[in-house]
Amino acid sequence: MVATRPQLTGRAAILAVVVCAIAMSLAYPAREYVAQRRQIAQLEAQQANALSKLQRLEERRRRLEDPEYIKRLAKERLFYCEPGADCYQVLDEAADSTAAKAGSKPPERPAWYVTLWRSFEAADKGRPAAPAGQK
Incomplete structure (x- = not known):
C-alpha cells in the first residue's frame, strides 16, 4: 500500500x-491610514471654504470703505x-396696477388701535376677533 501524505x-x-x-x-494601520486621509480631505475642504469666505x-x-x-x-x-435733489418713491407699484385694472379700491386697513380695541372686545365676549375688513 502506498503511503499518502497529509494535506x-x-x-x-x-x-x-x-x-x-x-x-x-x-489591517489596523491600513484602516487608520484611510481614515486619516479622509480626515485630511475634509480639513482641506473646510480650509478652502474658510478661504473663500475670507475673500468675500x-x-x-x-467696498464698505468706498464712500x-x-x-x-x-x-x-x-x-x-x-x-437739493428731487427724489421720488413709487409705493407698491404692483398693487396699484392690479387695483386700477379691477376698477375698485383696495380695502383699507383700520388703524392699529382699532384692531387692538376689537381684539379686547372679542376677548371679553369669549369669541375670536373679527378680521380687519369686518365689523
Missing part, C-alpha cells in the same frame, strides 16, 4: 498562521436723498 503539513500550518498574523497586523469678507470690507458705495447703499436701502 496540511506542519510547515504549511505555521506558514498560514504567519500570513494571517501579518495580515491582521497590517475682504471684498465686502473694501460712493456707502452713498449708493444709503439711497437704495434707506431711501436717502441728497440735499
Whole structure:
C-alpha cells in the first residue's frame, strides 16, 4: 500500500498562521491610514471654504470703505436723498396696477388701535376677533 501524505503539513500550518498574523497586523494601520486621509480631505475642504469666505469678507470690507458705495447703499436701502435733489418713491407699484385694472379700491386697513380695541372686545365676549375688513 502506498503511503499518502497529509494535506496540511506542519510547515504549511505555521506558514498560514504567519500570513494571517501579518495580515491582521497590517489591517489596523491600513484602516487608520484611510481614515486619516479622509480626515485630511475634509480639513482641506473646510480650509478652502474658510478661504473663500475670507475673500468675500475682504471684498465686502473694501467696498464698505468706498464712500460712493456707502452713498449708493444709503439711497437704495434707506431711501436717502441728497440735499437739493428731487427724489421720488413709487409705493407698491404692483398693487396699484392690479387695483386700477379691477376698477375698485383696495380695502383699507383700520388703524392699529382699532384692531387692538376689537381684539379686547372679542376677548371679553369669549369669541375670536373679527378680521380687519369686518365689523
